[in-house]
Amino acid sequence: MAFFLEALFGGLMAGMLYSLVxxxxxxIFKASGVFNFAQGAMVLFAALAMARFSEWIPGWLGLENxxxxxxxxxxxxxxxxxxxxWLIERLVLRHLVNQEGVTLLxxxxxxxxxxxxxxxxxxxxxxxKIDVGMPKEPVFLFESTFPxxxxxxxxxxxxxxxxxxxxxxxxLFFQKxxxxxxxxxxxxxxxxxxxxxxPLNRIWVIVWFVAGITAxxxxxxxxxxxxxxxxLTTVALRxxxxxxxxxxxxxxxxxxxxxxxxxxxxxxxxxxxPYVGGGIEIWFAYMLALVFLLFRxxxxxxxxxxxxx
Amino acid sequence: MSKxxxxxxLEVKNISLSFGGxxxxxxxxxxVKEHEIRAIIGPNxxxxxxxxxxxxxxxxxxQGSISFRGRTFDHMDSxxxxxxxxxxxxxxxxxxxxxxxLDNIMTGRNLRMKxxxxxxxxxxxxxxxxxxxxxxxxxxxxxxxxxQAYRKTPVGQLPYxxxxxxxxxxxxxxxxxxxxLDEPMAGMNVEEKQDMCRFVLDVNAEYGTTVVLIEHDMxxxxxxxxxxxxxxxxxxxxxxxPDEVRNNEEVISAYLGxxx
Amino acid sequence: xxxxxxxxxKTSYRSDQQIFAITQDRWVILALIAFAIFGVPMFADEYMxxxxxxxxxxxxxxxxxxxxLVGYCxxxxxxxxxxxxxxxxxxxxxxxxxxxxxxxxxxxxxGFFATLVGIVFGVPSLRVKGLYLAVATLAAQFFxxxxxxxxxxxxxxxxxxxxxxxxxxxxxxxINTPVEKYLFALAFLVVxxxxxxxxxxxAIGREWMAIRDMDVAAAVIxxxxxxxxxxxFAVSSFIVGVAGxxxxxxxxxxxxxxxxxxxxxxxxxxxxxxxxxxxxMGSFFGAAFIVVLPIFLNQFLPALGLxxxxxxxxxxxxxxxxxxxxxxIVWFLIAEPHGLAKLWSITKQKLxxxxxxx
Numbered sequence: 001m002a003f004f005l006e007a008l009f010g011g012l013m014a015g016m017l018y019s020l021v022x023x024x025x026x027x028i029f030k031a032s033g034v035f036n037f038a039q040g041a042m043v044l045f046a047a048l049a050m051a052r053f054s055e056w057i058p059g060w061l062g063l064e065n066x067x068x069x070x071x072x073x074x075x076x077x078x079x080x081x082x083x084x085x086w087l088i089e090r091l092v093l094r095h096l097v098n099q100e101g102v103t104l105l106x107x108x109x110x111x112x113x114x115x116x117x118x119x120x121x122x123x124x125x126x127x128x129k130i131d132v133g134m135p136k137e138p139v140f141l142f143e144s145t146f147p148x149x150x151x152x153x154x155x156x157x158x159x160x161x162x163x164x165x166x167x168x169x170x171x172l173f174f175q176k177x178x179x180x181x182x183x184x185x186x187x188x189x190x191x192x193x194x195x196x197x198x199p200l201n202r203i204w205v206i207v208w209f210v211a212g213i214t215a216x217x218x219x220x221x222x223x224x225x226x227x228x229x230x231x232l233t234t235v236a237l238r239x240x241x242x243x244x245x246x247x248x249x250x251x252x253x254x255x256x257x258x259x260x261x262x263x264x265x266x267x268x269x270x271x272x273x274p275y276v277g278g279g280i281e282i283w284f285a286y287m288l289a290l291v292f293l294l295f296r297x298x299x300x301x302x303x304x305x306x307x308x309x
Numbered sequence: 310m311s312k313x314x315x316x317x318x319l320e321v322k323n324i325s326l327s328f329g330g331x332x333x334x335x336x337x338x339x340x341v342k343e344h345e346i347r348a349i350i351g352p353n354x355x356x357x358x359x360x361x362x363x364x365x366x367x368x369x370x371x372q373g374s375i376s377f378r379g380r381t382f383d384h385m386d387s388x389x390x391x392x393x394x395x396x397x398x399x400x401x402x403x404x405x406x407x408x409x410x411l412d413n414i415m416t417g418r419n420l421r422m423k424x425x426x427x428x429x430x431x432x433x434x435x436x437x438x439x440x441x442x443x444x445x446x447x448x449x450x451x452x453x454x455x456x457q458a459y460r461k462t463p464v465g466q467l468p469y470x471x472x473x474x475x476x477x478x479x480x481x482x483x484x485x486x487x488x489x490l491d492e493p494m495a496g497m498n499v500e501e502k503q504d505m506c507r508f509v510l511d512v513n514a515e516y517g518t519t520v521v522l523i524e525h526d527m528x529x530x531x532x533x534x535x536x537x538x539x540x541x542x543x544x545x546x547x548x549x550x551p552d553e554v555r556n557n558e559e560v561i562s563a564y565l566g567x568x569x
Numbered sequence: 570x571x572x573x574x575x576x577x578x579k580t581s582y583r584s585d586q587q588i589f590a591i592t593q594d595r596w597v598i599l600a601l602i603a604f605a606i607f608g609v610p611m612f613a614d615e616y617m618x619x620x621x622x623x624x625x626x627x628x629x630x631x632x633x634x635x636x637x638l639v640g641y642c643x644x645x646x647x648x649x650x651x652x653x654x655x656x657x658x659x660x661x662x663x664x665x666x667x668x669x670x671x672x673x674x675x676x677x678x679x680g681f682f683a684t685l686v687g688i689v690f691g692v693p694s695l696r697v698k699g700l701y702l703a704v705a706t707l708a709a710q711f712f713x714x715x716x717x718x719x720x721x722x723x724x725x726x727x728x729x730x731x732x733x734x735x736x737x738x739x740x741x742x743x744i745n746t747p748v749e750k751y752l753f754a755l756a757f758l759v760v761x762x763x764x765x766x767x768x769x770x771x772a773i774g775r776e777w778m779a780i781r782d783m784d785v786a787a788a789v790i791x792x793x794x795x796x797x798x799x800x801x802f803a804v805s806s807f808i809v810g811v812a813g814x815x816x817x818x819x820x821x822x823x824x825x826x827x828x829x830x831x832x833x834x835x836x837x838x839x840x841x842x843x844x845x846x847x848x849x850m851g852s853f854f855g856a857a858f859i860v861v862l863p864i865f866l867n868q869f870l871p872a873l874g875l876x877x878x879x880x881x882x883x884x885x886x887x888x889x890x891x892x893x894x895x896x897x898i899v900w901f902l903i904a905e906p907h908g909l910a911k912l913w914s915i916t917k918q919k920l921x922x923x924x925x926x927x
Contacts, residue, residue, distance in 0.1 A: 035699075035700040091899075092899050092903070095903040096902065096903060099902075102643075102645050102699050102700070103902055103906065105645070105699070105700050105703060106838070106842060106898065106902060107898070107899050107902050107903075109835065109838070109898065110894070110895045110896070110897070110898030110899040110902070111895060111899065112895065113835075113891045113892070113894045113895035113898065114891070114892050114894075114895025114896055114899070115895070116888075116891050116895075117888040117889060117890070117891030117892030117893075117894075117895065118888075118892055120884075120888045120891075121885065121888045121889070121892070125884065125888075237707070237831075240704050240707065241704065244701065244704055276719065277719040277720070277721075278719065279715050279718070279719050280715075282711050282714060282715040283708065283711040283712040283714070283715050286704070286707055286708035286711045286712070287708055287712060289704055289705075289708060290693065290704075290705050290708040293693045293696060293697050293701055293704065293705050294692070294693055294696055297696060297697045297701055365789060366788075366789075367785065367789065387788040387789050388788060388791055388792075388793050390789075391789065391790055391791030392791060396790070397789055399786065403783050403785065403786030403789075404782075404783075404786075405778060405779050405781075405782035405783060405786070405787075406782055406783075407778055407781065407782050407847065408775070408778055408779075408782065412775055412778070415772075415775055416775045416776070416779050416787070416790060416792065417790050418772075419772050419775065419776060419790070419791060419792055420790075420791035422772040424772075426768070426773055426800060426804070429767060429768055429771035429772060429773055430764040430765075430767050430768050430771075431764070431767065432767040432771065436771065437583065440582075440586065440771065440772075441581075441582045441583055441586075444582045444586070445582065448582075479790060480790075483790060483791065
């Protein structure tokens with residue numbers, strides 16, 4: 001039973017991290033109707049920026065204080081993500097305004113490749129550490145109920161809390177602010193939104209920047225846990241099924257979808273894996289998404305997809 | 310000259326259609342006789358296109374039934390409708406923009422093409438002959454519609470009036486028993502309208518094709534149709550010959566508005 | 570002046586519907602094929618065959634298959650790598666497990682199994698499209714990745730996880746040298762290109778394009794979306810599967826599942842985008858471009874670096890490759906969505922006027 005709980009917690013924590021990446025997808029889709037395949041690459045890029053800046057800044061400024069160094073690194077990385085958002089809007093999105101979804105999807109595929117190459121050129125391609133003071137030692141809970149206790153990683157719990165805060169903040173942003181309203185208008189119909197005076201270009205920069213910050217937070221959490229390396233992008237691909245499950249337009253859906261996938265992957269690997277030679281994690285998320293696509297394409301919380309005649 | 314109008318071939322009974330809270334059609338019933346030209350008219354938003362969409366299988370009505378040649382359906386399946394011999398043009402044109410005029414009209418012949426995929430890949434014998442035979446029929450339609458010069462042009466590059474002709478051509482390629490035309494003259498000038506009227510009348514006279522047409526131009530409607538159905542806010546407010554309908558009080562107030 | 574259709578009047582529909590209706594085109598293509606068969610082996614060295622020509626031919630075939638699905642029928646697919654893998658592994662199993670089976674039959678059977686898998690994973694296209702369909706095809710990719718690396722039967726229970734084939738021969742003619750492999754691949758490409766071209770200009774091709782352009786209208790004129798979409802998946806997967814078999818048998822010799830990973834799927838999609846969606850010629854252009862570009866960059870960039878005094882490592886070159894691909898994809902999507910094939914046909918249009926300005 002303790003074993004099951006450990007696996008469950010592990011799954012929940014992994015799921016929370018998927019959700020963070022999925023959040024970025026949902027944000028951009030909700031606000032611009034663009035499916036950003038490059039979200040994973042943005043996570044890696046942001047993480048690389050953070051890792052390297054936190055390394056370089058103390059050297060540049062002769063800083064001793066770790067916290068200050070990390071803070072400055074975070075700000076610089078955020079600035080980089082803003083510049084990235086601005087460039088993407090200027091050079092890519094602006095020219096593809098009325099194209100269909102598939103074209104935009106393929107454009108973001110191109111952006112993915114570009115970011116992969118750029119990140120490695122500017123920041124290097126070794127494995128880098130991010131140290132933002134997350135606790136590294138595991139903690140044993142419920143020692144009275146289960147002998148030996150249940151192994152929990154405090155780092156994962158912190159990560160989950162940060163993610164939860166982010167989600168609450170974003171939900172409030174969308175529902176309560178006028179910018180949030182404008183974003184939802186743009187997602188519904190670009191041209192209509194433009195015709196009532198919503199500045200499309202500025203909105204898109206805002207959206208991609210917010211998604212970029214989400215990517216940065218996700219990148220820091222992932223990178224702190226696993227080290228910043230190229231394989232981060234393949235893990236980010238795991239986030240696509242999350243939004244299929246949760247619904248492309250639903251922020252809570254991204255969270256719940258992430259948790260379901262995280263737990264499902266872990267448990268199926270642990271309990272079913274030995275029968276089929278392991279490696280279920282490779283395809284579990286995607287096959288689950290496939291099932292949803294066949295029977296409920298809009299996911300758990302998404303809007304029904306209407307085909308206009 | 311008198312035209313022989315036959316019996317009822319299409320019967321629409323008590324059709325009601327809603328989208329969420331909006332009632333597009335309320336309890337509509339009318340019939341269409343073979344070989345006639347039946348117009349459906351009404352102010353904008355009356356539900357005329359929705360009615361055609363129901364006959365065509367694009368929309369499924371919540372209530373009512375449609376009978377064609379004695380077979381009754383609660384809802385039509387688009388593909389079956391085509392096999393039964395009902396063809397249609399669209400208000401906003403639904404042409405295949407990436408293909409040429411010739412290819413667009415050729416797609417209308419697909420129902421009649423029997424050769425399987427393997428023969429088509431090898432393009433020998435039966436496949437080649439079939440392609441030629443259908444090409445000949447399509448060329449006859451192209452001649453009829455006077456668009457020979459544009460046959461290889463991608464339809465996206467043609468002016469609107471010509472695109473409308475291609476839409477009609479594609480519907481004609483099905484060799485339909487009944488033609489549903491959704492505002493075939495919209496956006497045309499006087500000459501183009503005359504051409505289109507001529508085509509519709511010729512198709513009806515030469516092939517005996519029954520025509521159901523939605524149209525806003527009253528002059529056209531009164532001139533060429535045998536009977537008219539009038540819709541307003543999803544309800545039927547008139548049904549009869551053009552003269553009867555022209556003098557119908559309700560129809561007049563629907564179009565011109567009532568004084569309060 | 571030379572590229573004119575003057576005097577070429579078609580007197581029958583059959584001649585009007587030919588693949589190469591303009592006489593000059595016909596001659597050029599025949600000359601090209603003759604050169605490919607006889608001329609190239611005289612001039613090319615072993616490196617050119619191994620590194621450029623053979624991959625170009627096989628990837629052209631694969632791109633052709635992907636173009637049928639993505640370009641002609643408008644169904645996005647990110648799982649082409651998986652279909653290549655099915656083709657390769659099933660061809661391998663047929664070849665190894667059945668005594669005396671001819672190579673060509675083994676390769677075709679690989680294609681056949683790829684067709685089955687393609688139809689199964691094509692079913693979601695009946696329900697969803699666009700990015701949702703992309704995710705469904707990714708399911709195919711990852712599932713096959715797993716199956717070919719974990720299920721021993723596929724690799725004939727090899728301990729290393731990789732498989733190999735050797736001693737290929739067709740009716741006594743042994744296929745060993747690069748020239749022979751090149752001609753073998755060339756034969757497949759020419760045959761399949763012809764079959765594909767016939768398909769896309771027939772009724773089924775028009776059905777595919779109708780579904781791509783407006784599937785609701787297509788249903789109304791009597792095209793059945795189910796048949797059209799699944800047939801596109803079937804034909805596409807067959808071609809891609811055979812290409813996968815060729816890739817393993819003729820180009821690699823021995824391979825692991827990683828040869829058909831998601832990177833391969835992206836690579837094929839890029840070939841189709843850059844080369845031209847919905848164009849047979851485009852598949853060749855795209856494949857040529859993507860095969861040659863890395864080699865070109867490998868030679869060119871370090872030289873460029875030396876000119877300005879920077880040393881450019883191979884790692885940097887591969888990063889640059891990624892960046893350049895990314896930029897090119899975006900550029901083509903914005904500026905010329907119909908890819909190199911469109912640029913080519915614009916050039917031909919200009920050639921018809923040359924040397925006159927208009």
